[in-house]
Amino acid sequence: MSKIRTIFITGLHRSGTTILDMILGTHSSCIAVGEVDNVIKVGQNRQWIEDHYNRCTCGKCEFWPAVMEAIDQQKSDSLEVRYTIFLKIFSKYFPGKIPIDSSKHLESLHVLSNISDCKSIRIVRDVRGWSVSLSSRITPNNMLRWYWKNRNFQAAAPDTIRIGYEPLVLNPEDTVPALCHTLSLEFEPTMLEINNAKSHILVGNRMRTNQSLKIKYDGRWMEKTSIWPAILFPVMKYNSQQVYGQIDSY
């Protein structure tokens, strides 16, 4: 039996993982399921999960309770076993569809890669915009943190597809079709009108809406002056490659 196809999204916090998740989730072959590991790994948060089934972006969820029930029956703490159950129930509820998991953690990516035909995407936001969104200014600390975290991830998961947040949001007409091509998905023009009407996001960043959403870019950083990008020029060089380079090359 061939393995189920999955898509895994990762990237630093505040790098646009939510918007990427939503864009891919509009594809007719895909379903956005949020941060899967945070649902299936629960121990003490179990009650919270149960109390919040009705907060799933689908409105009234039958899928996640079925996953949790099957996990309970198996009584295993192994993340791989739990992910396997998740995929089995997913295929039963949504035959032929591809789940989009925005769990972000490397451990989860490794498990999912073992048990499915997984394509992972790392979204990278311009280091200056990332820093400003975190601290309202461009700081050397933020720049170096951004650099090492992205470098570490790149080294740990070299097969991951990299996409820049800026090209995605500022030029989706070219970037989304290119990303689809890399993922072996047929581009659908409706992907540019985001709505998450058919997603099942229980845990994770979500914008709950049934209406189309305009992709908007937060360009506050462009008004900030800072000497740090000039001083930390190797970080800026890496920034150019990672954010503005071709999608499928490193």
Ligand SMILES: [Zn+2]
């Ligand atoms: Zn749901």
